[in-house]
């Protein structure tokens with residue numbers, strides 16, 4: 049055989065092998081996995097096989113509207129090798145949010161949902177605040193509208209409450225989630241719903257001790273930042289998994305919990321290893337061009353350049369490498 053040709057065959061073979069035997073999220077889109085559901089503590093695809101979503105989260109819609117659009121979603125998929133994008137609806141900030149501008153803020157989320165459907169990604173619709181139980185009526189109205197319009201698409205994932213703080217799981221958070229779940233299920237019987245857990249979505253053990261029992265396709269959110277959260281949080285999460293609840297990491301960072309540098313590479317590797325071992329899904333925070341450790345884009349990046357190699361920060365490059373594995 050011609051030596052040059054055999055090298056080409058070899059190159060083709062190795063890229064074939066890497067597509068078949070790695071879990072590059074780019075090659076694991078909605079058209080491959082379809083309707084998700086929860087079986088035991090595992091997220092499974094429409095054939096009942098374990099599936100892992102890996103992707104990127106946008107940041108607060110009120111502050112980062114320039115990334116709530118189709119070019120960004122396209123970049124997150126193809127440049128950042130993702131099969132999921134998260135859209136955090138800012139509810140209440142000093143600069144406003146959904147409570148003061150419901151139509152404007154909802155439009156941003158809808159633009160991301162439509163782009164995700166078009167580009168074959170799963171999309172997490174996130175009610176992003178720390179006091180959602182005080183806005184239950186608004187949350188119900190919002191999720192009712194979204195689930196009515198988009199609930200028939202397998203792409204949609206609901207996240208009912210980003211990060212509770214010190215609220216009681218059993219007496220405050222669980223009843224809130226159940227009320228919102230009920231509104232969603234009236235329109236959408238099956239798409240995944242992820243519920244926030246106490247202590248900025250770390251205390252999955254509290255949810256595991258008193259889980260939501262009369263619903264299907266529910267998972268519990270776990271957030272971690274490798275510079276701050278270590279083996280103790282993996283131990284907590286492992287025991288929650290062992291008790292049978294499903295966990296979904298809707299936010300993580302390789303840096304500190306306040307989004308500042310430095311990257312803790314050693315701890316990040318321990319987290320990724322643990323996540324992959326348990327088939328857990330994870331979403332890196334955040335797609336911004338802020339001059340800050342957690343940002344995946346360098347300052348000045350526009351939507352058209354999201355996730356292009358030369359626009360990624362160190363944190364961004366690490367998350368993308370992980371999405372390819």
Ligand SMILES: *[C@@H]1O[C@H](CO)[C@@H](O)[C@H](O)[C@H]1NC(C)=O
Nearest residue numbers: 089090097098099325326327
């Ligand atoms: C992860 O998924 C695979 C199937 O793809 C399964 O064999 C394995 O048991 C799962 N791991 C855990 C920890 O459940």
